[in-house]
Each structure stands twice: as C-alpha cells, then as structure tokens.
Amino acid sequence: MNTPTPGGEVAAALGELLVRSSRARLHRALTEGLGADIDEATYPVLSGLARLGPRTAAALACDIGLDRSVISRHATRLERAGLLSRSADPSDARATLLTLTDAGNTTVEHMRTRLADHLDRYFADWPEPQAQAFAHALRRFVDQGLSFEESPADGARS
Amino acid sequence: MNTPTPGGEVAAALGELLVRSSRARLHRALTEGLGADIDEATYPVLSGLARLGPRTAAALACDIGLDRSVISRHATRLERAGLLSRSADPSDARATLLTLTDAGNTTVEHMRTRLADHLDRYFADWPEPQAQAFAHALRRFVDQGLSFEESPADGARS
DNA sequence: TATTGTTATACTCTATAACTATA
C-alpha cells in the first residue's frame, strides 16, 4: 500500500510542497502582477506586518525567523514602493516602527482574497463538509504540527 | 470572520507554510543528522531520484523544476557522499544516468520514515478517521490543487 | 554594557551562457 499511515502520507505531501517549483508556483499565484517590489523575499515582511501589526525590525525578525538586517533591507524596498512607512517608536528612541500604509494593507488584502478565491474555486469540486474539515485540519496542523524542534529520540546517528 | 471560506483558511495556512522559518524547520526535521551533504539544496535531487527512478540530469531538471547545471552540481556532491552514482546511458552516449546507490536509497528511506513517525506521533492526538481524511485530502490537494497557472484556457484544462 | 537600525562583507543557491561531446 502507498498509504500505510496518515503520517506517511502527509510526509510525502509535505516533501512535494517543499520543492522549489511548488513553492514558486504558489508564490506566483500570491504575488503575480502586484509590482516588482512584492516577491518571495518581501512577502514575509509584508504579510508578517499585516498579521502582527506595526513592529520594529528586531521584533519582526524574531517573529518570522529572519535577521534584522534582512528585514531592514526589505523594509526599505517596501517603503520605496509606498507600501510601508517608518516612524519613531515613542517609547524607545532607538527603535523604528514599521507600519503598513493603506496601500500596503490593500495589497495584502488583495493577495489574500486572490489566493482564497483560487482555492475556493478548487474546493468547489469538493463536498462542502470535507472542504471545511480539510481547511480546519490544515490550519491546526500548520499551527501546531510543525513543532519538530524537540529532539526526536533517534537523535545522534553518529 | 476567522474562517470565511475553506479557501481563505487554506490560503492563510499556506502562507504560513511558505515562510522560510517553517520550511527550514521541516527541512531540519527531514535531514538533521544525515550528513553535511544532505541539505535543503541536495534534498530535491535525492528525493526526486528516489521517487522517479534513475534519470538523466536534463530529465530530472524538467521534473523537479531546477536547471540541468544545478542538478549536475548537486549530483557531484551526492556522488562524493556515496549516495549517488553516474553511469553511461546505453541508449544515448551523450547522456549520463543518475542512480541512487544502496546508501542513497537507505538514506531516503530513513528520512521518509523519520518524518512519517514524527507526524504519526502528532496525529496520535487526532481522531483516527479525521487524521486519515486529512492525509488523503492533503495529498489530493498537493497533487491537484497547486495548478494556479493563470491561463487554464491555453493548456490542459483537465 | 546592551540593544536598535543600518550598512558592508561573505557565503550559498540558482539561472544563464559557454564549452565539449554526441545524436
């Protein structure tokens, strides 16, 4: 059998999803036609700020797993594109708050709805309860199931 | 508001999954401790050959969406690590077949079972039918749902 | 002294182009 366990099946699917060509396709679907400054590199900053709200580069770096310096450079690109603005943090003169502009929020909303519509068209072929169950399960999985940090017992393979 | 449609929910989850830190975590879970030559770059070549069987660099490049030159360089790394061997293609003297060695196949199998075990431990908390349904749905989604190419009219529209 | 933002530097991965051998 190809599908001995749910874990095995999900493992195979994740492997496929991690392949660059799959990711590139998804990213194109997300960012296509939105301007030269929205790409695979700036997207995490843009969506991170949309999801978490205004934050400093250091805080966002911690949140999305990139270095401060990378955030700073991408923020400059997004600022030049008019999607993000920098402002002084009132509570700490060292810090600079990164905030999405109206254009930035609009763009993020545009990306979100476009991909959601794509997916809704795909799920139109699915039985409604099954589509909903899958969506809930996937979110739950992404939120909780990606914590592989704990040492996996088999550990040192020498 | 949180879950307007399945598409919207899946879109958010995919956005999360595409973030580099999530990918890096998954890749660590897959390749950790397997040697310096198995990483995010060589993994697609390794798993591609395991999935598709012996192939030339050109064919594999087409299959996994990387350039021939990239395949060739990673193949060299994997060959040095003893996981892959090159052999002449009997039917075309220009071509070189890339084939996984026994060690290569063992390594792939090791990666696969390790991640599958991880995931099975995670799914142990789920009701069995729900876990199976999710696994099937995810595979179906990855196999069919990633075709977001904007113009379905010009090509194979299933 | 520690931290923030920024910039310079080095490293890695990928695609393009160029070269050789073969169809």
Place this chain on the structure above:
DNA sequence: TATAGTTATAGAGTATAACAATA
C-alpha cells in the same frame, strides 16, 4: 543543427560582523 553534461559567471537572498545612536 540540436541536445547532454559540465563549468564559469552573474544575480539574488541571507547571515554575520561592525558601526553609530540610544537605553
């Protein structure tokens, strides 16, 4: 002439280190 494999080059992205300003 076209295609396969390989190598050299260039482009992009990230992390590290170093700097000035502030806590």
